[in-house]
Amino acid sequence: MNALKDTATVNEDDANLLVLIIDTNPLIWTKSAKSLSLKEALRHLLVFINAHLALKHDNEVAVIASHIGVSKFLYPIPNPSRLSENTDQAVDSNLYQRFKVVNDQVISNMKDLFEDVSTLNSYPDKASSMIAGALSMALCYTNRIMRSDEIGHIKPRILIISISPDSPYQYISIMNCIFSAQKLGIPIDVCKVHSEETVFLKQAAHLTGGRYLKLQIPQGFLQFLMITFLPDRFTRNYQCLPGEEKVDFSASCFCHKKMIDIGYVCSVCLSIFCHPLEQCSTCRSSLMLASVNECGLKLLNGIKKQAKGRESGGST
Template sequence: MKDHSTTEDDSNLLVIVIDTNPFEWEHSSAPIKLNDALQHILTFMNAHLAGRHDNKLAVIASHVGVSQFLYPTLNDHILGSTQQTEKDANVYQNFKVVNDAVLSGIRGLLEDHRPTLEEKDLGSSKIAASLSLGLCYINQALKLDGMGHVKPRILVLTVSPDSSSDYIPIMNCIFSAQKANIPIDVCKIWGEDAVFLQQAAHITEGIYMRPSDPAGLLQVLMFSFLPDMFSRNYLYLPGQDQVDFRAACFCHKKIVDIGYVCSVCLSIFCSFSPVCSTCRTKFAFQPLLSQARRLGARTAASNPGSPKTSTPGTPVGTPTNLTSSATMAISTPSQ
């Protein structure tokens, strides 16, 4: 959909979230290693800064157990100064500042923060925390921009699988980004599709891609994720044919295909419970179940010659629409 609120004179703020989960990058089946992928990502960052003189960039590392800014650093953000680096006559100074900050930050994460066995068992990065940091940084940048000429967007580069425990924080970030008109682009470098990030790109009208050949990551970044918000109005960008809208239950934190939703607080559960564990609402399920059983008994009595068959998990003589009755019961709190 064309965005008429952007112009070619607007500056672009790109917040990049890099998944630095060492357990995934160092996996034996990984088609590309972190060091090689960083070379592609740094080139993409430099291309973004070279697009306009007033383009802005922020880089956040999503590590196991921690999420932190790589660029700008905390001291630079507070003092409003640029990081002091050695000058190189063969390299554009702004590129060198960004490259050194990102590489040194990732190196420090890998050396200083060594994930524990419990974090390894979880096997997930702090994507939700990184999205929260990015949205807070964008909100501050928009407040400092009184003219409204800064157009922000978020790009997530990830290799980790979904973490069902992060479902609620990620959905909160998605709806916050949607309300602020901040698109969330996702590049799933390799591995299975990320269900929650698919929803993030779809809801915020961003781009979701999973490269067929991770070795050509730079080409994917340059052609699909480099165009700014104004240029996207005139480009045919890749989209999603199908979006996985599955959710994670609030009780066991697992992704479910069919669940029970509380009509009061919209909590999702993988199995029925007469009392919502989130808002403590009680549901009138037993009366409807008894009524369905009585209806099934009358039906069986009126047709004594009919065979008594039942579907798996359904009592004998119970109508097949018992599931819909149960669903109605879940959506109707008891008085």
């Protein structure tokens, strides 16, 4: 049913906007350098970007770096004149000029990002990157492009190359981005390169109709990109992929920023807590602990009665 619905709204002649978010956390990339280094991954990603642009002449791309403490556009940039002073402007007859422009801007801005170490010293959580900020930038950019497209010819999607673990401190921001993408009809694809599974981004792919891939063979990074994430939204209706794994819908509590499976939810603002509170720390609403405890006691007594009834029924 979903495939038929997508076919009705997505046309074969539509242009495709790919917003690529690259997790550039240098600490995590250093750990995975033996299997796949950032330099090798960037080389594969540039080939993937060029392939996306080569599929249709009106395809567009944007690249955002999710770094430690900062998110930054690598392409396009607001001031391309500054870049022209630092890059080679010689025309290569063996290379499509559009490929060269994108490659030069991404490489140059990536180099500037790693040379600036100010955020590394000031940001406390160095184990994660600013995925929430990068997603917000991607959605704002995509929304601007969609508003300028009066006939709805451009069909956007977001691809996240993730390497850092989940940050519970970004849970609220990431969920807001997920719901915004869901409302705009923008699928979020996720390629998990290293480290453990990411719960938040797996939820993002599931809720927005995107694809999630945990890279098992780092040497086949480019092949997985081409097969899984290169097809546009129209082509995906006719593509068969392995079934999705179970999605973990665990949330992060607002009080201690830790992952929980069962928690207490404020009925006013829907904030989540790992233990019952007398007052919501988000909206300051009074929470009826007595009713919570009473309901819990009634539920426990009901379970005990059912258990006794089964025992008595079995003995007779």
